[in-house]
Amino acid sequence: MIEFNSVTYIHPAGVKALDDITVKFGQGELVAIVGANGAGKTTLVKHMNGLLKPTKGTVKVFGYDTTQQTVASLSRRVGVVFQNSDHQLFSDTVEHEVEFGLRNFGFSHEVVKQRVDWALRFFGLNEYATTSPMMLSGGEKKRLCLAAVLAWDPDVLVLDEPTVGQDLLNKEKLEQIIRLLLTQGKTVILVSHDIEFLWPMQPRTIVMSRGKIIADKPASKVFTDDSLLAEARLIKPQLVELAQRLNVGDGEVFDNIYTAKKWILDRFRCA
């Protein structure tokens, strides 16, 4: 549903941020994009709703060339939550921020009310409904951006560093909603440095370096590949390191603390 074909992007200042990228994102997929600072991740996702247009090559979203579409029409189907919340928030109150997109996309008054209520509650922001977004803490701003985009229910959700400023409980909630969206056949694309967050979801993992995609494979293959990790400035999730130190058999991974617990209790007579 999103297709990059030999895409190169050069910033107006002359920096080549994407270098001949060809990649496809399909329906119902969970995809993580990882890699060093400056690798080109944000530049890549800004092409998904047409905010940036390729210098060379084409990007097609649901079959439409993004150069022929407005950002608004693309955004209805591809919702992007940006890395820096301050660039996304502009309304006078928290509830108006969530309402804005919904109204723009023509939802009925009733639906707008319901969705705003749901989104603010889900992200623990209801007590701030009538305060200014600028008065929120960093993590709260991020959740407001997530709430605003989730509310209009796009088919593809693109989240650039969604866990910044989030505590463990909010990260768990975010993981829950991502899993729920996937069961509804939605596509979720996550850009993240937070490997401890990504790991339990075992996403298809795209690794970027200097404007190129240097790997595109399951998380279990990326995070056990030492030379790839070094090249992309990644480190191992704690559970991968633990499995290796415990000499867990080839191909077996602890994708979460529960599988690790089971393995340990089967193998070790503690106490």
Next chain:
Amino acid sequence: MPKIIEIKGFTFHYAGSPRPALTDVNLSIDDGEIAIIAGPSGCGKSTLLRSINGLIPHMYSGTYIGEVYINNLKVSEHTISEIAKHVGYVFQNPENQIFMFSVERDIAFGLENLGLPREEIKKRVDWAIDLLGIREIMHRAPHEISDGQKQRVAIAGVLAMKPKILILDEPTSLLDPLSALDLITTVKHLHDTLKLTVIVVEHRLDLLVSIADRLIVMEDGKIISNNEPREVLKDDRLLTVGVGVPSIVRLRHLLKDACIFKHLPLTPSEFVEQINVAQR
């Protein structure tokens, strides 16, 4: 040990906010400590840091009760620039911090304000640029770099000032994992060599706990725990507060009494060492 930071009966309520951001906070930090502040989003971590560097009350209006001292200076009675001579502060959002027309100029700016000689400024800018690995982008404008690169520039600018008290608000949130690890190693090294006091707000404790002397946990504007990290993390009730307890520590809590560990393991290697001991 002399107290470098003393906070007594401190309450702060931002004007226009539905409730106080901090309530009756008491905290003292020894000279030379490395302390982590953790806690759920919105619990008051950044507010506490702003109270230490004087942004509160000088830049944010609200109800201010109690006292905050740094280096025996009462923060409310000294200007921000006076306090800045003692406290270096890395903002949570780097965009609120960098504003000059080039990365290099931005790092020099703080040093010029300190009134350092030109040669010294040049030396320090160079040092900070290499420390944060940003030589490649030093001539770019701040809006021409990625968000993670902005965070590095913001950190470089503060480290270059070599402040006696270094305060970092979620400094690794935008850094790639290896750079996050490098930053923590750098901060530890600066602490050891320059005898800094360091206060870091962080959600991801996995990388940080091993270098910290102290872990302070906040919830709803109050300090609910304040001790050596291993002691604090022993309490499995922290999991319900929303603190970024490392996976290894969560795994240890999950095993409950099925395995006995002598110490609470904080890293995979400690975990494996301990479980082997337990097995023997």
